[in-house]
Amino acid sequence: MQVYLALHYWLRKILIENMLQSRGLTFSYDKHRSFSFPDIECKTGEQCLLLGESGSGKTTLLHVLGGLRKPTAGSVMVQEQDITKMTGAALDRFRGRHIGIIFQQSHFVTSLTIRENLQLAQKFANLPVDDEKILQILNRLNIGDRSEAKPQRLSVGEQQRASICRALINGPDLILADEPTSALDDSNCEEVVNLLQDQAAREGATLMIVTHDTRLKTRFSHQIELHS
Amino acid sequence: MVLSVILFALGVGLISLLLLLNNQLDEKFEKNLAGIDLVIGAKGSPLQLILCNMYHIDAPTGNIDIADATPFLRPGHPLIDQAVPLSLGDNYRSFRIVGTSHAFMDMYEAKVNEGQLFEEHFEVTIGAGVADVLNLQIGDTFFSAHGFEHEDNLEHESHKPFQVVGILAPTGSVVDQLILCTTPTIWLVHDHEAPATMEEEDNDGAHDHEDHDHEGEDHDHSDHDHDHEGAHDHELFDQPLLSYPEKQITSILIKFSARNFRTLNMQRNINENTSLQAATPAIEINRLFNLMGVGLDTLRVLAFVIVLVSGLSIFISLLSSLKDRKYELALMRVMGASRLKLFHLILTEGLLIAVFGYVVGIVLSHVSIELLSGYMQDAYRYSITGKVFLPQELWLFGGCLLVGLISALIPAFQAFRTDISETLTRAS
Structure with a gap:
């Protein structure tokens, strides 16, 4: 299994040079509020930091990169496929399979347990439900004992870790994290960044963190700055 | 949700009760005419x-x-x-x-x-x-x-x-x-x-x-x-x-x-x-039915109004729960669910309420007819039973599905149209 995974990551690395690449992205909400973003390039397996003040359009950019929103102009290549050209169910399926997104605040389907939330992620990505894998990932992030709890019963820290689990569950090629640390104190911030970096490396996924949290600056060599 | 089911069950129960009573009484009266002129x-x-x-x-x-x-x-x-x-x-x-x-x-x-x-x-x-x-x-x-x-x-x-x-x-x-x-x-x-x-x-x-x-x-x-x-x-x-x-x-x-x-x-x-x-039986019984008929008709109208109101309540409860769950729906989209999937999800929810309501209502009416039959036997010499099912009740089921479907249609369409990015931005 380990050998197979290693082979898979290696193949992905040589076959696809740039996991994420954007060209000439602009987005306008209306005449007065429009953004134009710098071109972004993230190599396969790389970990990047996208820094920007609030109001610089960070979240908008993350949504465009994650295929949650269409840009006004420009292209976003994920795994060398232009997701701005994808439509409807095809885009949804692609997102479910290849992109894991972590939001600033953790949200879950509140009527389901943590385990069922992760099962849902597998189902929506058209992947078979794999309870063993779910427990494995939950254990790896030290919340295996919370698998049968409803999300709202978890502490904020546990919820954050559970949402990281959800982003990882389908073995995504690209992980996008929106302000994962801004609400956390220094020690928790440290822990979450460690977790994200470790898990992304372990899954061989490309990681991009979008934040205004300057504490993270020292942790990433590849940094992109957004200006408003 | 529970309220919608209860309301729906009441409407269905009342309609089915009227159907059963009407049908069985008609049949009995018909039988007892026995061709007597x-x-x-x-x-x-x-x-x-x-x-x-x-x-x-x-x-x-x-x-x-x-x-x-x-x-x-x-x-x-x-x-x-x-x-x-x-x-x-x-x-x-x-x-x-x-x-x-x-x-x-x-x-x-x-x-x-x-x-x-x-x-x-x-x-x-x-x-x-x-x-x-x-x-x-x-x-x-x-x-x-x-x-x-x-x-x-x-x-x-x-x-x-x-x-x-x-x-x-x-x-x-x-x-x-x-x-x-x-x-x-x-x-x-x-x-x-x-x-x-x-x-x-x-x-x-x-x-x-x-x-x-x-x-x-x-x-x-x-x-x-x-x-x-x-x-x-x-x-x-x-x-x-x-x-x-x-x-x-x-x-x-x-x-x-x-x-x-x-x-x-x-x-x-x-x-x-x-x-x-x-006296001519047919004429007298007709007269009686005309007198009673006003009451039965009123009840029937009432039952249909209840079903309509419960349809409205399904609509309202789906719509308002949609507001609470907008974020959940956007989340499902992030996880890879398509617009159509969410549309189906909400429709299914409306239909489930209707089906549950129907089942509860039918059980309610048949059980109460069974309970009533003891009293009817004593008071009117009529044996009625809740153990029969009428073809009209199948039609009623179809009608219920339709009400559930129509009530869920607009909420489902709203779910279909949910903008993921907007919803996520607003909620966080």
Whole structure:
């Protein structure tokens, strides 16, 4: 299994040079509020930091990169496929399979347990439900004992870790994290960044963190700055 | 959600209840018409005459002399195909004892299931329902009680006991609830009990007294053996009914050989020129249904309004829960669910509420009909059952799905249109 995974990551690395690449992205909400973003390039397996003040359009950019929103102009290549050209169910399926997104605040389907939330992620990505894998990932992030709890019963820290689990569950090629640390104190911030970096490396996924949290600056060599 | 289901169940339950009641009552009334064209009895309310003598619900309007009834009972009347005399006035454990002739069985198409038809006085053939409820078997004997409600202190023990000689097969008509015997049996029961004669309301009773005086015995109930011997010896009533013109019956059920203006004239003639009253069952029952129909129609409208309101409540609850779950829906999109999937999800939710509501409502109505049937049996001599399902209930199911679908359509469309990015931005 380990050998197979290693082979898979290696193949992905040589076959696809740039996991994420954007060209000439602009987005306008209306005449007065429009953004134009710098071109972004993230190599396969790389970990990047996208820094920007609030109001610089960070979240908008993350949504465009994650295929949650269409840009006004420009292209976003994920795994060398232009997701701005994808439509409807095809885009949804692609997102479910290849992109894991972590939001600033953790949200879950509140009527389901943590385990069922992760099962849902597998189902929506058209992947078979794999309870063993779910427990494995939950254990790896030290919340295996919370698998049968409803999300709202978890502490904020546990919820954050559970949402990281959800982003990882389908073995995504690209992980996008929106302000994962801004609400956390220094020690928790440290822990979450460690977790994200470790898990992304372990899954061989490309990681991009979008934040205004300057504490993270020292942790990433590849940094992109957004200006408003 | 739960509220929507409850509301929906109430509407469905009420509709199904009305369907069941309406259907079964219609069927029973239809069956009990038994092709009877005319009922002749004492003057009074025509509806009462019908209810008493055909449905065995109401009290009799009174009695008629056989002398007056002779023209209709005598064979060979040009318009009459069948005429059956009825004598009422007694019950056993609140099941009516009806003195009549064998032609009664033909009229209601009742067949003997066990034993035989009554031949001698005090022999009875009982309806299937009576045998069932009272657990009577052939050879069993009992004493009747005066009137139509069971009361222990009204029991006559002064005559020979009734003996069960036959049990009829179930007919689904009122016959199931009757105890049948010869007409003179009713006379014999009452003749030696002057104060408690057949019908209190129209009791000329004079001849009863005379009969009784001849016996020269006192009519105390405790002396029943003597009493009964005396009565029995005194009058055997072994001749045809028409040989006793001074005796009385309660009514005559008539089937015409053909319905035409002459039969109409005959009815008018009876009502205008004799001391008797003639009533047409179909007309009276129609009148009754028209009176009741207003109530039923109101209930039906109410039930449909409830279903519509519950549809509205499904709509509102889906829409408002959509607001709370908008983020969840956006999240599902992030996880890879398509717009169509969310559309399906919300539609399914609406349909599930409708299906649950339907099932709960149907169970509710059938159970309450079952509970009601005991009461109906006692009060109206009608056996109804909640164990039948009507084809209309299948239609109702279709209607429910439609209401659920339509109510969920707009919320589902809203879910379909949810903008993931907007929702996520606004919520965080």
